[in-house]
Amino acid sequence: MEDDIDLRQALEEALVENGHEVVTASDGALGLEKMRRFHPDVVVLDLMMPKLDGWQFRVAQRQEPAIADTPVVVISASDTPAALAVNADLYVRKPFDADTLVHAIDGVVNAHERKANFARVAQTERLAALGTLAAGLAHEINNPLTYVLIELAHAMKLLDTIATDENRGVIDQVKSLTRTALDGAERISGVTRAIRSFSRPDDRGLVPIDVRGPLEAAIRLVAHDVKLRAKLTTHFETFPMVIANEGGLGQVFLNLLTNAVQAIPEGNPEDNEIRVVAGVDSAGGLSIEIADSGEGIPVHLQQRIFEPFFSTKPVGHGTGLGLSISHSIIRSFGGSLTVTSDPGRGSTFRIRLPPISSQPS
Numbered sequence: 001m002e003d004d005i006d007l008r009q010a011l012e013e014a015l016v017e018n019g020h021e022v023v024t025a026s027d028g029a030l031g032l033e034k035m036r037r038f039h040p041d042v043v044v045l046d047l048m049m050p051k052l053d054g055w056q057f058r059v060a061q062r063q064e065p066a067i068a069d070t071p072v073v074v075i076s077a078s079d080t081p082a083a084l085a086v087n088a089d090l091y092v093r094k095p096f097d098a099d100t101l102v103h104a105i106d107g108v109v110n111a112h113e114r115k116a117n118f119a120r121v122a123q124t125e126r127l128a129a130l131g132t133l134a135a136g137l138a139h140e141i142n143n144p145l146t147y148v149l150i151e152l153a154h155a156m157k158l159l160d161t162i163a164t165d166e167n168r169g170v171i172d173q174v175k176s177l178t179r180t181a182l183d184g185a186e187r188i189s190g191v192t193r194a195i196r197s198f199s200r201p202d203d204r205g206l207v208p209i210d211v212r213g214p215l216e217a218a219i220r221l222v223a224h225d226v227k228l229r230a231k232l233t234t235h236f237e238t239f240p241m242v243i244a245n246e247g248g249l250g251q252v253f254l255n256l257l258t259n260a261v262q263a264i265p266e267g268n269p270e271d272n273e274i275r276v277v278a279g280v281d282s283a284g285g286l287s288i289e290i291a292d293s294g295e296g297i298p299v300h301l302q303q304r305i306f307e308p309f310f311s312t313k314p315v316g317h318g319t320g321l322g323l324s325i326s327h328s329i330i331r332s333f334g335g336s337l338t339v340t341s342d343p344g345r346g347s348t349f350r351i352r353l354p355p356i357s358s359q360p361s
Contacts, residue, residue: 001031001057002046002075011044014098020105028052032060035067036300042109043072044101047083058086066301071112073104138192145189152182190220206333208356209244211286212236215278218253222261229264230272230293237279242286242353248329252337255322256290256349263294263347285335286353296343305339 002008003026012022023038025031028045029052035043047054054074062068074088075096083091089108092101155178163171219234226232260274272293281287297305306327330337335353 001025003027003049018102028057042105043070045072045074047076055086071108073108141192145185148185152178206243206245208241209246210239210241212239214246214250215253218250218257221254222257225261226274228266229261230269230274232274234276240280240286240355243356244333252326252329255326260290260292263292281352284355288351289348291348293346296346297341298343302341
């Protein structure tokens with residue numbers, strides 16, 4: 001981004017000669033627009049520009065999660081504290097030659113990639129540790145929960161044996177309370193089973209699967225969060241058997257449902273909806289749609305949402321891995337995961353899995 005046309009063209013030619021693809025802008029406002037469209041690996045930024053200068057550009061850039069972390073090389077004739085306040089990854093003092101700028105860009109891009117790789121490894125290790133912890137906690141909860149379920153069921157049977165005409169009213173009240181406690185314990189059991197299913201080692205063993213089980217388990221896990229934001233509606237037709245991995249499918253469903261929940265702000269559940277539709281597609285395979293009435297995905301970002309570590313959420317919210325992992329899992333089952341989105345009105349994710357008869361053995 002450079003407002004001096006002669007310098008801008010000279011820098012473009014030098015960078016192209018060194019194998020770089022270059023997009024230029026004459027001011028910060030146009031530069032932001034092109035960043036949203038092209039998502040460059042690095043930005044070369046002049047400070048003194050019309051419409052939006054370098055300092056204003058950096059403030060605006062940091063407010064947009066999709067481009068906030070793009071590294072910036074500042075080119076300026078000033079090394080004053082005001083120039084340093086732009087907080088770039090590297091400063092190149094004018095005047096400079098083409099080799100200096102090329103080396104500066106290569107160094108910043110390489111450093112940014114090393115930092116990103118380190119963050120990816122660390123995040124992957126944290127996710128693996130959390131999965132192990134979740135599975136262990138679910139196991140520890142299941143042991144005492146088994147006692148609770150057995151004893152509550154036994155108590156229900158005993159109540160009938162001590163009922164008389166005189167205490168029938170009290171016995172019925174106790175039975176109602178016991179039944180409620182039993183229902184609650186069974187819900188806890190369902191949640192822990194779902195957690196263990198999603199946390200078990202992913203051996204990619206592909207077997208015939210009834211998808212209703214992992215889909216309903218994922219819905220149970222997000223049910224509380226959904227209530228704060230939207231109405232949940234489901235429409236399930238016939239579930240054809242597919243060749244898949246139960247843990248993998250559960251992870252996909254949980255990722256997509258969580259995204260749907262997070263796309264809707266809290267506070268107006270009656271005005272919003274998350275809809276899950278499942279049935280048979282025209283080829284006899286499985287079709288599942290998870291739709292929300294949330295914010296939608298900006299048009300210029302829709303082609304990137306399945307990229308690893310790409311996220312439209314603010315920094316610190318989400319890993320940018322959920323949709324990428326889900327896409328890879330579904331493809332490994334011979335299926336497809338696609339999205340349509342209308343910004344401001346919501347998104348619909350569609351899973352297609354082929355019927356068993358059409359999958360390779």
